[in-house]
Amino acid sequence: xxxxxxxxxxxxxxxxxxxxxxxxxxxxxxxxxxxxxxxxxxxxxxxxxxxxxxxxxxxxxxxxxxxxxxxxxxxxxxxxxxxxxxxxxxxxxxxxxxxxxxxxxxxxxxxxxxxxxxxxxxxxxxxxxxxxxxxxxxxxxxxxxxxxxxxxxxxxxxxxxxxxxxxxxxxxxxxx
Amino acid sequence: xxxxxxxxxxxxxxxxxxxxxxxxxxxxxxxxxxxxxxxxxxxxxxxxxxxxxxxxxxxxxxxxxxxxxxxxxxxxxxxxxxxxxxxxxxxxxxxxxxxxxxxxxxxxxxxxxxxxxxxxxxxxxxxxxxxxxxxxxxxxxxxxxxxxxxxxxxxxxxxxxxxxxxxxxxxxxxxx
Numbered sequence: 001x002x003x004x005x006x007x008x009x010x011x012x013x014x015x016x017x018x019x020x021x022x023x024x025x026x027x028x029x030x031x032x033x034x035x036x037x038x039x040x041x042x043x044x045x046x047x048x049x050x051x052x053x054x055x056x057x058x059x060x061x062x063x064x065x066x067x068x069x070x071x072x073x074x075x076x077x078x079x080x081x082x083x084x085x086x087x088x089x090x091x092x093x094x095x096x097x098x099x100x101x102x103x104x105x106x107x108x109x110x111x112x113x114x115x116x117x118x119x120x121x122x123x124x125x126x127x128x129x130x131x132x133x134x135x136x137x138x139x140x141x142x143x144x145x146x147x148x149x150x151x152x153x154x155x156x157x158x159x160x161x162x163x164x165x166x167x168x169x170x171x172x173x174x175x176x
Numbered sequence: 177x178x179x180x181x182x183x184x185x186x187x188x189x190x191x192x193x194x195x196x197x198x199x200x201x202x203x204x205x206x207x208x209x210x211x212x213x214x215x216x217x218x219x220x221x222x223x224x225x226x227x228x229x230x231x232x233x234x235x236x237x238x239x240x241x242x243x244x245x246x247x248x249x250x251x252x253x254x255x256x257x258x259x260x261x262x263x264x265x266x267x268x269x270x271x272x273x274x275x276x277x278x279x280x281x282x283x284x285x286x287x288x289x290x291x292x293x294x295x296x297x298x299x300x301x302x303x304x305x306x307x308x309x310x311x312x313x314x315x316x317x318x319x320x321x322x323x324x325x326x327x328x329x330x331x332x333x334x335x336x337x338x339x340x341x342x343x344x345x346x347x348x349x350x351x352x
Contacts, residue, residue: 071294074322075321077322078319078320117247117293139314139317139333140315141315143253144247145250146250146251146253148250155251157315159318
């Protein structure tokens with residue numbers, strides 16, 4: 001990654017987004033997606049999200065996220081989000097940059113907190129990253145995720161009060 | 177309640193369902209709905225749910241529920257559900273009948289577990305009912321619900337392994 005730029009997604013990004021989503025959708029412990037990923041899915045679930053941002057290096061889409069209200073109505077003050085990092089960019093800090101960018105956007109948009117509903121217990125990189133940013137485990141769902149290798153594994157609900165979030169906050173990763 | 181009958185919802189029930197939903201949507205600690213409740217909402221969110229059942233006493237719609245997968249793809253083996261009981265029928269055991277009926281349906285449909293994502297902490301009747309049916313609190317989300325009287329209140333994530341559910345199971349309500 002040389003010159004990483006973030007910008008809001010538009011329709012011209014749809015094919016690159018679809019390619020990125022398809023390339024990571026077969027992974028074991030990250031996304032819930034299973035089939036049904038097509039142009040319509042990108043339109044409704046990604047471009048249609050209240051917030052959808054992309055990380056480009058030149059013409060190369062390296063990562064993306066979407067965020068929006070986790071619940072309607074009286075629960076709409078808490079956001080949730082989904083993140084994708086291209087396989088060839090793992091372990092280089094892009095995930096942290098995406099999450100930090102997202103938290104800043106959600107805070108600026110008026111959300112009081114960020115909640116991740118299903119962080120799969122085997123996804124140690126995500127758990128470590130979220131904890132380093134101040135997230136706490138507020139729930140543990142038994143057998144929440146049908147892992148292709150490990151069978152049914154649990155998942156955590158993770159939560160961050162955005163009043164506590166400061167973009168400059170970069171505590172070292174703690175063991176999960 | 178004299179002769180309670182359960183049946184699957186169809187389009188002819190739409191207006192009665194809308195009236196019931198509107199009548200309870202203003203309550204403080206139950207539903208997340210806040211505005212936007214109309215015929216289209218009934219169509220997409222209720223009649224369009226994988227399972228939607230109604231409890232009638234003659235021509236009077238007294239309660240209803242919907243259920244479906246809580247997550248897509250690799251999380252789709254866990255169900256979630258929403259329940260409504262008409263105000264004039266509270267405290268008469270209808271909620272328990274609706275939930276029990278729903279759990280039996282979801283189990284028969286092949287779901288492994290039932291998860292409620294946001295049981296508001298001030299909704300003691302629901303917490304007591306769910307616990308009496310074997311549900312456990314597996315998470316607690318801080319300030320999850322903007323209560324019209326109490327401000328931001330927490331909510332529980334509750335979970336039941338449906339292998340443990342037996343329709344005849346009617347443990348006495350325990351204190352929450």
